[in-house]
Every structure is written in structure tokens, then in C-alpha cells.
Amino acid sequence: MIHDPFAEGVKRGWRVTDASRLPGDMQIETDIVIVGTGAGGGTAAEIFANAGLHVVLIEEGPLRTSSDFHMFEREAYPQLYQESAARKTKDKGITILQGRAVGGSTTVNWTASFRTPPETLAYWREHFGVKVSGEDDLTPWFAMMERRLNIQPWEEPPNENNRALRDGAARVGIPTKVIPRNVKGCWDLGYCGMGCPTNAKQSMLVTTIPAALAHGAHLLTRARAERFAFAGSKVTALQCRALAADGITPGAQTITVRARQYVLASGAIGSPAVLLRSGLPDPYNLVGKRTFLHPVVASVALMPQSVNAFSGAPQSIYSDHFLHTQPLDGPIGYKLEVPPVHPLLASNVVTGFGEAHARLMADIGKVQVIIALLRDGFNPQSPGGAVELNGDGTPLLDYPMTGYLWDGARRALHTMARIQFAAGAKSVLPLHEDAVPYASPAQAHAAIDRFPMQILRTRVVSAHVMGGCAMGEDPKTSVVDSYGSHHHAGNLSVLDGSVFPTSLGTNPQLSIYGLAARNATRLARQLGNSRTHG
Amino acid sequence: MLDDEDRVIVAAIAPVMLGIKGTVPQVVRGLDVAIAGLPLEVRAQIRQLFGILRFAPTRMVVAGIWHPWHAASQVEIARFLSSWRYSPVTKLRSAYDALHQLIMASWYGNAVAWPAIGYAGPPRIG
Numbered sequence A: 001m002i003h004d005p006f007a008e009g010v011k012r013g014w015r016v017t018d019a020s021r022l023p024g025d026m027q028i029e030t031d032i033v034i035v036g037t038g039a040g041g042g043t044a045a046e047i048f049a050n051a052g053l054h055v056v057l058i059e060e061g062p063l064r065t066s067s068d069f070h071m072f073e074r075e076a077y078p079q080l081y082q083e084s085a086a087r088k089t090k091d092k093g094i095t096i097l098q099g100r101a102v103g104g105s106t107t108v109n110w111t112a113s114f115r116t117p118p119e120t121l122a123y124w125r126e127h128f129g130v131k132v133s134g135e136d137d138l139t140p141w142f143a144m145m146e147r148r149l150n151i152q153p154w155e156e157p158p159n160e161n162n163r164a165l166r167d168g169a170a171r172v173g174i175p176t177k178v179i180p181r182n183v184k185g186c187w188d189l190g191y192c193g194m195g196c197p198t199n200a201k202q203s204m205l206v207t208t209i210p211a212a213l214a215h216g217a218h219l220l221t222r223a224r225a226e227r228f229a230f231a232g233s234k235v236t237a238l239q240c241r242a243l244a245a246d247g248i249t250p251g252a253q254t255i256t257v258r259a260r261q262y263v264l265a266s267g268a269i270g271s272p273a274v275l276l277r278s279g280l281p282d283p284y285n286l287v288g289k290r291t292f293l294h295p296v297v298a299s300v301a302l303m304p305q306s307v308n309a310f311s312g313a314p315q316s317i318y319s320d321h322f323l324h325t326q327p328l329d330g331p332i333g334y335k336l337e338v339p340p341v342h343p344l345l346a347s348n349v350v351t352g353f354g355e356a357h358a359r360l361m362a363d364i365g366k367v368q369v370i371i372a373l374l375r376d377g378f379n380p381q382s383p384g385g386a387v388e389l390n391g392d393g394t395p396l397l398d399y400p401m402t403g404y405l406w407d408g409a410r411r412a413l414h415t416m417a418r419i420q421f422a423a424g425a426k427s428v429l430p431l432h433e434d435a436v437p438y439a440s441p442a443q444a445h446a447a448i449d450r451f452p453m454q455i456l457r458t459r460v461v462s463a464h465v466m467g468g469c470a471m472g473e474d475p476k477t478s479v480v481d482s483y484g485s486h487h488h489a490g491n492l493s494v495l496d497g498s499v500f501p502t503s504l505g506t507n508p509q510l511s512i513y514g515l516a517a518r519n520a521t522r523l524a525r526q527l528g529n530s531r532t533h534g
Numbered sequence B: 001m002l003d004d005e006d007r008v009i010v011a012a013i014a015p016v017m018l019g020i021k022g023t024v025p026q027v028v029r030g031l032d033v034a035i036a037g038l039p040l041e042v043r044a045q046i047r048q049l050f051g052i053l054r055f056a057p058t059r060m061v062v063a064g065i066w067h068p069w070h071a072a073s074q075v076e077i078a079r080f081l082s083s084w085r086y087s088p089v090t091k092l093r094s095a096y097d098a099l100h101q102l103i104m105a106s107w108y109g110n111a112v113a114w115p116a117i118g119y120a121g122p123p124r125i126g
């Protein structure tokens, strides 16, 4: 039996409340309430709890721990993801993967861990007046979180899926590197996206949140933060609603939390949604705007040998080559990686139906997939999306794909096909409804040149939602300051991936950990060591 | 969420979507479960889609299916799926995509589908 330290902690008396079972309304007083338990919320919780502050965590998703992680997609997606891993943009053009459980997206992410690229930080300084200087003030925080989460370049050999990216790229002169991962004693199983069954992944679920609970923090699950009450220039309370047992439908009970400090860490889309529902001052109409996705296009290769891309560390090789072939604000650049390939998700993203689709699925063991992540947000033609609210208050992201993005998508499809043929692919299927598997590079490139680039024709997905509460020093262009403090509500901070004013150009988790650690540490110092409530 | 009339539609479309012979009761059941995991707003949109497929006039005009679902031929259903897949109307492409997603997920998420594709299921641990 693999041990389940979280379940054991709960048995020992950690304070965890499943709000869907509350007998009545609840009132809580605390020093700090944190909404969301993902990369930002988890990191902040540990720091506040270590500083002796009383912390309450509010999480919309359920608590699921290693003994619940059976590596079945049909269980994991409905339990651990927003909208059963089928969240869509408003026009349904892009599928969005986001976590929704204790640990947030870190419970289901693929463990790639990169520092914020220096050129991204420089762009924020120059264009948004963000006070960060990569070298001086973020580097030590990245280093601290790398130690905390055991982040190191993956030392085992890459699985076949990653190896094909490395070798194919090398043959066409594209350099690749090894990905650092946040794992400790990883079994190399490849099921990180369904919750790590061995607790090897150093997600918030097994690191910072247990540490905060061990210090007396109180975690409420299946509790949705609805809105902040606001008076003068301060938040006066946080109103939450318990969810029903299905975890989706709103329940009858409410939870009111009064705190000295309110921290929003519901992730991109989630954090702006709470602000929009609250009607907090937003004089320049910025909340939810500039939400970015790193829109992803993908290419499927059929290899002569087995690849078994469902097995082995999902991401261990990457290439940033096409982030540096043009200026940062020029034609859009893209990062190359591979995804894990499990049957349910693969069957969904593979285009077409009937026999053609079934034939490809029958060869799933020989399928190799490359993805290109477009670095959105650095050019006027890439303003990002806007978060809106549905009639029932749930969020919806309107993210139109622009010609600028499609140009990058087409270039990326060419690049990926080239690498896959160089890696020995028998055929390549760019994920577009007009595509068929092409047996030669010439056929593939000719076809890619002709594809009409439209939504629901070109497959586009995202697992990196960022922005919507942009940070900066000017309230005319930003929602929070460089430390995450809300420009119009003195006791409210946003500490998650929604504060980025552009996309990152790299997988987000370590950027969120580092920034949240810096900002939470400063906030904890300001609040002082006062355990006023118990 | 689905009633008998909806289930007849799913039972007709699923084998054509999946490209497999025979009936797939697992998909019909799986779809119900999959839809229950979606937010209320999306469930309402799916309800609307089934409404279009059920109501004979829209079934004929919008989907081009001239026979009741239980009598529609595979060729007719394949033609319907293709017409929505390549429709210039974004909403129809997204309706096709929703059917694609729900049916594929209900089938390939189920262990009965795995032997045919050579997926052994998750490794045994502990």
C-alpha cells in the first residue's frame, strides 16, 4: 500500500470541512482567508501559516488524495477538472484544461517547472511598469520554491514520445533541452494528469497545503467564493456558498468569512470572476481583460515502433527555439513540448469520426504527439480574452482567435510535421478537420499551407490560463500592484496566475510559486505576527 | 438527463461516430454520466441540441435526417455528421464537436474499448 499522508493528517485532526455536508450556515473569523488552493493559494497558505497567522482556505473543488487516484480518465476529469476537462471558450473554439480540487491545477498538471523567462520580465517592466527585476528580486524566490518542491531536471531517460521530439528536432537542427520537474521519487508512470497515485509529484496537495494544515489552517472544500462585501476602500467579508453533494449545483448553506486580509487565488478566469461578481471598483474596466491561454496546436505522428505515450514522465524534453527566431513582439513565437496520450483525451482531440478515427485510435500505442504553445499577449494583435459572467454567475471566457495567432498556428503545424518526419514518422496528421494522415513531408506541407484556419476546424486547446487581474503600477492599466495588492481595496491581494499582464512564454507553475512566495512573505510581514483569532 | 427518445438518437449516432460495428450501450449510459459532470449552463445547451435532433422538422432541415432516428441509415447519419463538421455555421460545427466529444469520451473512457486499441489500462501499483 502506498501511504496517503493527507488522509492520515485528516485522521490526526487537520481541520478540513466538506461544505456540501454543512448542517447550516457558517460564520468564520480569521486573520487571512485564501480563495483557491492551487499554485498561488497553496504557496501563500504555507507562508502565512508559518508566520503564525490564522489561515482559512476556501476551495470550490473536492478533496481527493492519492488513495482516490486510480489513473482512470473517466474518474479524474469529472472530479479534478473544471467542467469535467471540457471547459470551452465562449465560441467553443478552444478547450480549456484547469484543475478544480484541493491543490488546484497542480494536482493534475504535468510537472514541467520553468522560471519566468527574463525577456518576459523585461517586457512587463517596460510596458506595464511592473516592479520585478528578474535577477534581483525573483531569483531567490524561484530558488526557494525549487528547493521546496524538489525541482530538478529529469534525470531518467525520456519516454519514447519525448525522445522522438528530441531526436527529430536534432536531425533538423532544432536544439532541445531537458525539462526540470517537481517530483520526488517519481515512478515514471505517466499519469500525472489524473492525480499522482504515488505522491511523487510535489503538488500543493502534498507539500504546502499539508504544511499549512499542520500549522492549524482550516480548509473548506466544495465551497464556492461568490463575492466580497466592500465598504469604503476595504473588503468587509467574503460570501461563499456550499455546493451540493454533486459538487456542481449550488447548495443551500452559506459561509461568511471575516478576515483582516483577503487573498484571491482562484486562478485565471476564477479570480476575475469573483471580482466581477463582487462589483469591486474597476474604473478602467480591466477585470477579466487580457486573459491569455498559450493556445496550443498539435500534430499526431504514426511511428513504426511502439511509443506508448501514455507511459513515462509526460514532459521531459522541450524546445524554445521558435521563441527566439523573431522579436518578442513580432510574429508570434511558440514553445514545443509533447503531451501525455491517454485514450479518452486522445479520442477527443483527434479530429474526424468513423473508420478513419477508429483506425488511428487502434494504433494509439504507436502515436507520437507534439504540441506548440503560442506565446500570446506581446503584440497589439494579441490582446487576449475577456472573462464574462453567465446568468448564474459562473464565468465564461471570450477568447477570439485572431489572424496573428493563426499565422503562428500554421507555422507551428509545419514545424511539428518536419520534426516528426525527421524522427521517422510513417505518417503525420496535423490536428485540423481538413487533414488526413500524410505519408510524405511534401504532402503534409502542401496541405498545411492550404488549411482554412478557423475555430472548430483547427484543434486548439489550452492548459495554461493566465491573466485577467493584470499587475502593474498604474491603476489605468492594471488591477493589482506589483505585489498583488488590489489598487482599490486595501486589504485584498491577488496571488495567482491571473496577475500576469501577458502570457509567460513558458509553463506557468514556477512563475506563480515564485511570485506568490515573494508577495505572501511581504504581506505576512506587514500583517505582523498576530494570532488574534483562534 | 437523457430520456428514451434521446437515447435512441445516441444509439443511432454512436456507432457511426465511433466507426465500430454493433450497438454500444456503454456509450448511451456513459453519455448520461458525462453530461451530469457539466455545468448547468452547458447542460442547457446540450438539451437544446437534443431538442433540434428530436423535433422532426429541425431534424430534417438542420440535420438532413429524413427518417426517424431508429430507421436512419448509417450513410445518412455519416452525411449528417460531415455536413455539421464542415458547416460554415460555427454553431453547427460546435454542435458536431459536442457530439464528437461526448461520444468519444463515453467510449474510450470505458475499459471495454481498450482491448481493441491495445491499451492495457493503468499500471498496477502498490
Ligand SMILES: Cc1cc2nc3c(=O)[nH]c(=O)nc-3n(C[C@H](O)[C@H](O)[C@H](O)COP(=O)(O)OP(=O)(O)OC[C@H]3O[C@@H](n4cnc5c(N)ncnc54)[C@H](O)[C@@H]3O)c2cc1C
Binding pocket: A035, A036, A037, A038, A039, A040, A041, A058, A059, A060, A061, A097, A098, A099, A100, A101, A102, A103, A104, A105, A106, A108, A109, A110, A111, A112, A113, A114, A193, A223, A224, A225, A226, A265, A266, A267, A268, A270, A271, A274, A315, A463, A464, A465, A495, A496, A497, A498, A507, A508, A509, A510, A512
Ligand atoms: C492538465 C494540466 C497540465 C499542466 N501542466 C503544467 C506543467 O507541466 N507545468 C506548469 O508549469 N504548468 C502546468 N499547468 C498549469 C499550471 O498547473 C497552472 O498554471 C497553475 O496551477 C495555476 O495556478 P493558480 O494558482 O493560478 O490556479 P489553480 O492552480 O488553477 O488553482 C485555482 C483553484 O481555485 C479554485 N477556485 C476557482 N474559483 C473558485 C471560487 N470561486 N471559490 C473557491 N475556489 C475557487 C479552483 O477550483 C482551483 O482549485 C497544467 C495545467 C493543467 C490543467
Ligand code: SF4
Binding pocket: A111, A183, A185, A186, A187, A188, A189, A190, A191, A192, A193, A195, A196, A197, A198, A199, A200, A201, A312, A313, A314
Ligand atoms: S510520472 Fe511520477 S509524478 Fe507523474 S503520476 Fe507518475 S509517479 Fe506521479
